[in-house]
Amino acid sequence: MSNAGLTIFDGAVLRSIDLNLPELEHGVTGAQLLEISESKVSESLSGLSLPQHIKEAAISRVSAGDDVSFRRAEFNREQATEKLGVFVSAVADALTDTPVVVSILDGSTLKLILEDEDDFAMLAENLFTDLDEEDKGKLPKSQIRKALSLMGAEMGVPPLSDFPIIDDIIKKHNADGDEKLGQAQFAELLQPILQEIAHVLHEKPITIVQNVEIFNGSKLRKILADEKTLKCLVEKTVLEESKWKDNQGRADLIKNLMIENGKELGLPPLSSENESVALLYETIQSQLTKRDKETSDASTEEEFMDALKDILGRFAELLESTPVYSATTL
Known part of the structure; x- marks a missing residue:
């Protein structure tokens, strides 16, 4: 289910997940089974890493509250399939009670902004004005980083913590110095940086959990x-x-x-x-x-x-x- 650029995972997609396990020659340990379970769930949720509280709830249910013993135990294919079903059901139930809202950033939002000259010009102007708090008409190049932060996931820019390659892109365009730029120069520097971020996201989209209830x-x-x-x-x-x-x-x-x-x-x-x-x-x-x-x-x-x-x-x-x-x- 989606709304205004947001994707909502409410557990429904997991109700029909494929529970088939890869061929197991010698069975599987509980620790290995948890890795397989998390991987299958994440794949069904567009690569989303499970929030810690949901993962812990699923592990607690599948292990009957004894995580340590479960991880050490050995399971045959039939037993592992059953445990996988329990894990998936636990995650689906948790998401039904508390859906997770995410943005899947694939560069498309940035591409739309960049394709419309007027939209981009207005964006650059607004960012420059917001950052130029003392109204000097000049900003150091390093403020590009803050401009990207102000844009945020709503405009298609992931946070640095989830997308560290932004650092490399900023350095590549020499946008981390103290040289002062006017509004037009600031826009000229921002444009290729956004283009490169859009390109990287298009090649490898990322999923960002949103603080939305x-x-x-x-x-x-x-x-x-x-x-x-x-x-x-x-x-x-x-x-x-x-x-x-x-x-x-x-x-x-x-x-x-x-x-x-x-x-x-x-x-x-x-x-x-x-x-x-x-x-x-x-x-x-x-x-x-x-x-x-x-x-x-x-x-x-x-x-x-x-x-x-x-x-x-x-x-x-x-x-x-x-x-x-x-x-x-x-």
């Missing part, structure tokens, strides 16, 4: 299926029993509950900076108001819970059809 309604549906957890969340917000009967304020009570317990419910944070989120909450508020007008003045706890479940169910449907992606600080 996905809200697609899956967590909300789990909460709705757990009556006890949902009731606890309600009791945290609606403390006085008399409030159940305050039908006029029921819409506000439900909205406040959703905002105050948003993280536990799996709801996107209400932010004025995210128009799609604001629109979702406006839609839900409209449905709450409409529901209140259509119901009687009296409201029991049971009726309140029914109203809450109905609204949260609609929110889950909206998120499922239109997932929300939010930057996070993982």
Whole structure:
């Protein structure tokens, strides 16, 4: 599944992974099997290296919590195939609960920017202006490195930690010195560097894990299926029993509950900076108001819970059809 240049691995692709193992003449150790398992999973996920917490969860399940003994054990082909299936299922389950969002950088984004002279000119101008904090009209060549960092994965430039060849490209173009450059000269130096980065990425794309949280309604549906957890969340917000009967304020009570317990419910944070989120909450508020007008003045706890479940169910449907992606600080 993809969105705006992002690829989302939610475990679905692993459900149909080929579990055939290479021919084994003398069986395989647990340590070797883990290497094979990680390799197969990574290959299915466009070369993505598994995040450490997901890998540890998969190893714990396949080894029944005894990693050391498992790595030393010997398995025949049939046993190894079974263990491989357990490992893959564990990773798929983890990705279903917490999908991983990545950018696959293959140079195409940079190529599009470079092919349009106006787009590139505007990009170079904006980068120069952002870096020229003292408004001197000159920047040292070494600021090219910072310009690449400012562009980031969103514009197709991988971080130096994942793409150390950037260092070689910068040195090749003599872009690490203190010589001062004007805006036009800065753009002239930046262009071939970006062209070379695009070429290298085209030959060998890399996958970058993004710090993006996905809200697609899956967590909300789990909460709705757990009556006890949902009731606890309600009791945290609606403390006085008399409030159940305050039908006029029921819409506000439900909205406040959703905002105050948003993280536990799996709801996107209400932010004025995210128009799609604001629109979702406006839609839900409209449905709450409409529901209140259509119901009687009296409201029991049971009726309140029914109203809450109905609204949260609609929110889950909206998120499922239109997932929300939010930057996070993982």
